[in-house]
Amino acid sequence: MEWAGYLALAFVSYSAQGLLFKYAAHHGCDKYLTTFYVMLVVFCLSAVISLILGVGAVTSTGVLAAAISGSTYALYNIFRVGALLEMPASIVYPLLRLYNAPLLFLLVAFTGETMTAYNAAGVLLALASVYLLSNGEEK
Amino acid sequence: MNAGKKYLAMAFVTIVISSFFLKEGAMNAEPLMFATIAYGIGTVVAYLAHRRDIRSVDEKHRGNSLKFGTVIGVANFFGVYLILKALETGPGTVIFPVLSLSLAVIALVSIAAFKERLNAKGKLGLMLALLSVLLLQ
Numbered sequence: 001m002e003w004a005g006y007l008a009l010a011f012v013s014y015s016a017q018g019l020l021f022k023y024a025a026h027h028g029c030d031k032y033l034t035t036f037y038v039m040l041v042v043f044c045l046s047a048v049i050s051l052i053l054g055v056g057a058v059t060s061t062g063v064l065a066a067a068i069s070g071s072t073y074a075l076y077n078i079f080r081v082g083a084l085l086e087m088p089a090s091i092v093y094p095l096l097r098l099y100n101a102p103l104l105f106l107l108v109a110f111t112g113e114t115m116t117a118y119n120a121a122g123v124l125l126a127l128a129s130v131y132l133l134s135n136g137e138e139k
Numbered sequence: 140m141n142a143g144k145k146y147l148a149m150a151f152v153t154i155v156i157s158s159f160f161l162k163e164g165a166m167n168a169e170p171l172m173f174a175t176i177a178y179g180i181g182t183v184v185a186y187l188a189h190r191r192d193i194r195s196v197d198e199k200h201r202g203n204s205l206k207f208g209t210v211i212g213v214a215n216f217f218g219v220y221l222i223l224k225a226l227e228t229g230p231g232t233v234i235f236p237v238l239s240l241s242l243a244v245i246a247l248v249s250i251a252a253f254k255e256r257l258n259a260k261g262k263l264g265l266m267l268a269l270l271s272v273l274l275l276q
Binding site: 001002007010017029036037062073087100126137 | 157211228241260261
């Protein structure tokens with residue numbers, strides 16, 4: 001399959017995940033339990049395939065980064081379901097997707113990445129959309 | 140601040156931290172190994188977080204949580220796999236912006252399926268967020 005085919009399937013998968021979290025909240029799923037099953041399923045699939053293909057390389061920094069990234073991602077999913085229980089997905093997802101703006105500052109500060117003029121414009125638009133979206137729900 | 144906004148703020152902070160360390164980890168671990176460790180620890184964190192509340196969840200909602208959690212988990216795993224496959228031969232400059240547009244699909248389907256209503260500020264905010272996400276790639 002060509003890369004565009006993989007991209008199309010990944011696009012469907014990403015959109016489906018976002019919507020499934022909303023449907024989960026809509027069906028009264030427990031935010032902790034749903035997150036637990038999501039994390040467990042991905043862990044089992046990754047572990048089984050790792051064992052089949054052979055355990056890959058990882059440094060101690062990699063283990064530490066994975067531990068912090070994984071634990072905060074679990075908390076993110078719990079909080080995401082919590083937010084979706086109370087607020088419209090059409091507000092929650094656009095706001096959450098703006099995480100790239102503070103992430104960019106962290107990457108510039110700690111990893112030496114550079115900020116382009118487009119990125120700076122993106123940060124300004126992100127600030128404007130945070131203001132607009134936080135007042136964007138029709139009463 | 141209401142409960143929804145508090146959850147949203149905490150979700151925002153945690154996804155920033157998680158993504159920062161994801162980038163750091165990508166340079167120091169083979170992807171499948173990284174996923175195994177990250178999701179393994181994430182499973183423990185989610186278990187410890189929900190343990191207190193497990194008795195308050197009724198059977199029906201436990202069953203729904205299992206169904207949705209399993210389907211989302213499978214979609215999550217294959218989503219990452221498909222992106223890695225696309226990135227093997229495709230340009231990241233096209234792949235990541237296209238993936239960001241899934242935000243529009245989620246918002247539009249939510250508006251249609253859940254009858255969510257945005258006022259003029261919300262609609263403008265959604266469009267600016269899309270543009271911002273594309274510029275921040």
